[in-house]
Structure formats: structure tokens, C-alpha cells
Amino acid sequence: MKKLITCLTVTLVSGAVAAEIHHVPADFPTIQYAIDAAINGDEIIVAPGTYTSTTDEVVNMRGKEIWLHSSKGEQVTIIDGEETRRGILCDNGETPNTIIEGFTITNGYSGGGVDYYHGGGMYNVNSSPTLTDCIFTNNTAPLGGGMY
Numbered sequence: 001m002k003k004l005i006t007c008l009t010v011t012l013v014s015g016a017v018a019a020e021i022h023h024v025p026a027d028f029p030t031i032q033y034a035i036d037a038a039i040n041g042d043e044i045i046v047a048p049g050t051y052t053s054t055t056d057e058v059v060n061m062r063g064k065e066i067w068l069h070s071s072k073g074e075q076v077t078i079i080d081g082e083e084t085r086r087g088i089l090c091d092n093g094e095t096p097n098t099i100i101e102g103f104t105i106t107n108g109y110s111g112g113g114v115d116y117y118h119g120g121g122m123y124n125v126n127s128s129p130t131l132t133d134c135i136f137t138n139n140t141a142p143l144g145g146g147m148y
Helices: 002-014 031-037
Strands: 021-024 043-046 049-051 057-060 067-070 077-080 086-090 099-101 104-106 122-124 130-132 135-137
Touching: 021 031, 031 043, 031 057, 057 077, 077 086, 086 104
Parallel strands: 021 043, 043 067, 049 077, 057 086, 067 099, 077 104, 086 122, 099 130, 104 135
Antiparallel strands: none
């Protein structure tokens, strides 16, 4: 009986935590709110639409190993920097397990200050995220308008 209890305890404690699926905008009003709530292994599904922000970038992946993807593809799901901010930031050691899929990244802008001369559409430093089926268009920066 003691072995059975020990076995059950080990099984329960070592069981993997199930990944959660977050929907934007159904569960979270912005992509960033969903990323902030997510933990490694989670999935964020983004409905068609145009997504922007009032911060320095529309999307900051925050080093998380998550799958961020559009529900309907890059033609109808848009990350828009509105010519005033960067589209996506990956600067916290994102790995290939950080997956960004099915977005158009447009109108990203980066143009002032040391960290803001690079990557209008996406600034990717010390990171190796996986990008699939993404379009970069009309992004500007002194260095790497689309991506740096």
C-alpha cells in the first residue's frame, strides 16, 4: 500500500501542466495582454483584425516559449505599428519554441535612441524565434526596416 501511495504521489506531482489556449480578442482585448498572461507552452490564437498599441511596440514576446498565431492567416490578421512604433520585439532570449505565425507586420517604425534605430517591423536580438507565414511590409528604421 505504501508503494502504491508513493507511486500515485510521484505521478501526480510529476504530471505535465496542460498548455492553455488564449483567444484574442475573446479572452484578452490585445495580443500583449494575452502574452503577458501566458506561460511557456501556451497557445495564443488571434482572430482576424488589425492590432496596434500605445506602447513602444505592438507585441513584446517577453522571452516566452509560446505559439502566437492567427486563426485565419496573414492576409487578414495585421500587427500595425501605425508608423509610430515597432511591430514585434524579441530581445529576451526567445528560442525556436517561440513561434509567431500568420501575421502581416506593417507600418512599424523605429527611429530614435540607441535601441530604437533597429527593426521597425521586428527587432530580434539575442533571440531565435520561429516565424512562419508572416509578411513584413512598409516598415522603416535607419537599420533593418523590416527586421533587424
